[in-house]
Amino acid sequence: MEVFENLSASSRLPEEPLDAYSRVISGVAGKLGPAVVAVSGRRRRAGGSGVIIGSDGTVVTNSHVVRGLRQRGGGSLEVALSDGRSASAEVLGDDPPSDLAVVRFEAEGEVPVAPLGEASGLKVGQLVVAIGAPLGFQQSVTAGVVSALGRSLRGPRGGRTIENVIQTDAAINPGNSGGPLADATGRVVGINTAMIGGAQGIGFAVPVSAAFRRVIFSLVTEGRVRRAYLGVMVQTRPGGGAGVENVAPNGPADVAGVRPGDVIVGFNGKEVRSSDDLLSLLDAAAVGRDAGLRVLRGGRELTLSVRPQELPQE
CATH class of the missing domain: 2.40.10.120 (Thrombin, subunit H)
Structure with a gap:
């Protein structure tokens, strides 16, 4: 052509x-x-x-x-x-x-x-x-x-x-x-x-x-x-809950007895199915107030008392 x-x-x-x-x-x-x-x-x-x-x-x-x-x-x-x-x-x-x-x-x-x-x-x-x-x-x-x-x-x-x-x-x-x-x-x-x-x-x-x-x-x-702060790094677990990756020294979660490896399944009477659930519950209303924190540890469920602090702006 x-x-x-x-x-x-x-x-x-x-x-x-x-x-x-x-x-x-x-x-x-x-x-x-x-x-x-x-x-x-x-x-x-x-x-x-x-x-x-x-x-x-x-x-x-x-x-x-x-x-x-x-x-x-x-x-x-x-x-x-x-x-x-x-x-x-x-x-x-x-x-x-x-x-x-x-x-x-x-x-x-x-x-x-x-x-x-x-x-x-x-x-x-x-x-x-x-x-x-x-x-x-x-x-x-x-x-x-x-x-x-x-x-x-x-x-x-x-x-x-x-x-x-x-x-x-x-x-x-x-x-x-x-x-x-x-x-x-x-x-x-x-x-x-x-x-x-x-x-x-x-x-x-x-x-x-x-x-x-x-x-x-x-x-x-x-x-x-305005947010509440627990002092934990969490990751959603496939089976549900927010898995604790690490805990900030002397933070609210550390004082409450939370350990790395725990899985948070409840906060303040509400179910936590994912890390997003937990973050959504840590709002301004939770700052400075005692709340129940349900965690799974070694096959057992524990309820800890935690008092979230306000997350600093900077």
Whole structure:
């Protein structure tokens, strides 16, 4: 076939329908992409990503994104929308323990809002899509699977451990932080938070859960999250309960007699089926109040008395 005939023939090819996998990714990008913003500092200083969850311009992003931009360029932030609009934004609150933050911009006209899903129903191997502004390339879409669930991740700059994060092999790069991780229906199931430098296909996202919703509500209404503190690092056990990985010396749990290897199955009269359950019960109402802590130890169930302290803000 002559080259000119080949060139001409290629221009007349009918448009082929997308395969099922491509249809899903394209559909998620079209549905969720307009609600994803780039978050930057003064003079468009590179920052991270965010996702609009309120028609009033309320955006969820990462605490480390907000704090990093503030440290490098003062308190002024800016968001860039997918349609080219940009606006200054104020920080309503940020919460390092969950690595979540909320900012708000003045919305001129209608703004797209991302639908929130629920991470509790995710399965390992399930398709997920990440959208954000890695290295400043806004509206970048990557896809992968849920690699693992219930991971623990050390917060930025040696901070506190963030529990129950989602691990994914969808490409997460600097600048993706704060952007959404979505399921195949286009619902946000996580907020991308970190990657492992030098590795390939190991990224993490804060799950959308009951705890996530409480954090966001507190940040919007009070500007901070008040928490109770036991002084334990826990991990969800396959059979249920929050397994104690280690105990902080002289912390409330240590004083109460909690040991590494214990499995916490109840707190203050309520069942604990996972580490997320325990974290959700350690709210402001639990600070400074004696509570019963049911633990499994060596096949026996014990009830210990513990008095949670308030988790320091810094």
